[in-house]
Amino acid sequence: MIYTSGTTGNPKGVMLSHDNLVFGGRTVNDDIQVNAPEGYDFQSEDMSKVSYLPLSHIAGLQFDLINTMLYGSRVYFARPDAL
Numbered sequence: 001m002i003y004t005s006g007t008t009g010n011p012k013g014v015m016l017s018h019d020n021l022v023f024g025g026r027t028v029n030d031d032i033q034v035n036a037p038e039g040y041d042f043q044s045e046d047m048s049k050v051s052y053l054p055l056s057h058i059a060g061l062q063f064d065l066i067n068t069m070l071y072g073s074r075v076y077f078a079r080p081d082a083l
Helices: 018-035 058-071
Strands: 048-051 074-077
Touching (some): 018 058, 048 058, 058 074
Parallel strands (some): 048 074
C-alpha cells in the first residue's frame, strides 16, 4: 500500500503490484542508460544514493528499495532529522 499525502482531502491508499514496481524500476534504469552523457560508463553496482524520502512514499519505495534490489547499487539512509 502506498499512501497519498492527502492534499485534496483525507490520505488515500493505493495498492501497487510487484510487477508494477519491477516494471517501473526497469523502465527508469533503461531510460537512464539511454540518456546518459556520451562516454558515461553506467554500472549500477558502482552507484550510491542517499535515501531521504519515507519508504511509504512511492518515490522512496521505487528508487531507494526496488531499483537498489534490481540493479545492486548502494543505498544510504539519512537520519530523520538530517533535513
